[in-house]
Amino acid sequence: MSELTTVTKQLHTVADYCRYGATLFNQAELFYGHGSDNAFNDAYILVMYALSLPNDIDDSIMTCRLIEQEKLNVLALFTRRVEEQIPVGYITNIAYFAQLPFYVDERVLIPRSPIGELIENQFFPYIAANRAPKRILDLCTGSGCIAIACASYFGEAEVDAVDLSVEALNVAQINIENHGLCEQVIPIQSDIFSGVEGQSYDLIVSNPPYVDQKDMDSLPSEYHHEPEIGLGCGDDGLDIVRVILAQSAKHLNEGGLLFCEVGNSEVHVRALYKDVPFTWLNFERGGHGVFMLTKAQLVEFSVIFTAALTSLNQ
Ligand SMILES: C[S@@+](CC[C@H](N)C(=O)[O-])C[C@H]1O[C@@H](n2cnc3c(N)ncnc32)[C@H](O)[C@@H]1O
Numbered sequence: 001m002s003e004l005t006t007v008t009k010q011l012h013t014v015a016d017y018c019r020y021g022a023t024l025f026n027q028a029e030l031f032y033g034h035g036s037d038n039a040f041n042d043a044y045i046l047v048m049y050a051l052s053l054p055n056d057i058d059d060s061i062m063t064c065r066l067i068e069q070e071k072l073n074v075l076a077l078f079t080r081r082v083e084e085q086i087p088v089g090y091i092t093n094i095a096y097f098a099q100l101p102f103y104v105d106e107r108v109l110i111p112r113s114p115i116g117e118l119i120e121n122q123f124f125p126y127i128a129a130n131r132a133p134k135r136i137l138d139l140c141t142g143s144g145c146i147a148i149a150c151a152s153y154f155g156e157a158e159v160d161a162v163d164l165s166v167e168a169l170n171v172a173q174i175n176i177e178n179h180g181l182c183e184q185v186i187p188i189q190s191d192i193f194s195g196v197e198g199q200s201y202d203l204i205v206s207n208p209p210y211v212d213q214k215d216m217d218s219l220p221s222e223y224h225h226e227p228e229i230g231l232g233c234g235d236d237g238l239d240i241v242r243v244i245l246a247q248s249a250k251h252l253n254e255g256g257l258l259f260c261e262v263g264n265s266e267v268h269v270r271a272l273y274k275d276v277p278f279t280w281l282n283f284e285r286g287g288h289g290v291f292m293l294t295k296a297q298l299v300e301f302s303v304i305f306t307a308a309l310t311s312l313n314q
Pocket residue numbers: 108109110111112113139140141142143144145146162163164165168190191192207208209210229230231240
């Protein structure tokens with residue numbers, strides 16, 4: 001009797017397969033950093049995907065039994081997760097961000113930014129309910145998740161979604177169409193601000209590449225499925241953040257705000273810009289390394305931001 005047949009003869013229910021997958025994943029010491037943070041959750045998502053069922057189905061599903069072919073389909077997905085160490089989002093081609101579904105593949109990072117929580121809360125308390133932004137820029141849009149979520153939570157806003165990667169923009173376009181937002185979200189190929197010269201916004205939101213070289217050198221293998229252009233960004237991870245800080249002021253309207261994620265490179269931002277009073281955000285659902293600056297602050301500290309950029313280019 002083959003190993004697979006042994007498994008399918010002994011395990012029957014959804015719960016059985018979720019438990020079995022979790023055990024396999026723990027034994028393989030997989031890494032969870034792509035929207036799910038534990039082995040059982042990864043196994044559950046793969047089981048639901050194999051059964052063509054939604055993730056938020058009633059718990060009574062756990063005692064339902066699988067037919068033989070369904071069991072084999074689930075086991076094939078488990079094998080991919082373990083042997084290729086591929087994140088679940090690239091197996092299912094779906095990721096959720098700000099409670100919305102997005103198509104993803106290896107042309108874009110799997111959405112996981114804590115900025116999603118901020119968007120769901122319409123940037124409360126930084127943006128007053130009666131001051132909804134009319135023009136929004138999502139810098140480094142990838143799958144388009146931030147741009148599309150902003151357009152969904154601020155229904156009246158026009159959103160520009162820029163990325164250097166044409167491949168990423170093709171994925172963003174799929175998501176813009178899937179969400180029926182072709183009139184509201186405009187994908188633009190742009191090297192940071194180069195494609196939006198002369199444009200200004202009420203809100204700039206960015207999750208740029210920011211991983212420093214030390215972290216790049218020790219990335220778990222799951223991250224090697226993601227495009228490198230979306231992760232690494234120079235020795236201290238701040239090559240693009242330096243440009244964002246030096247150039248955002250001229251792209252923001254009066255009263256405008258910049259929100260930017262820098263993850264673990266928060267430590268480098270604090271060291272490089274010691275005299276700048278960044279507002280570092282807290283998140284109920286976890287995550288760190290996201291700051292906010294007002295246009296007035298970007299103008300006030302522009303000499304520091306310009307000097308940090310100039311020193312990088314010398
Ligand atoms: C960390 S990913 C973020 C994707 C998406 N915003 C998200 O939160 O999932 C960074 C994105 O920046 C893009 N990027 C890298 N360098 C860029 C540049 N110079 N100008 C514009 N976008 C760039 C990458 O192609 C990638 O899609």
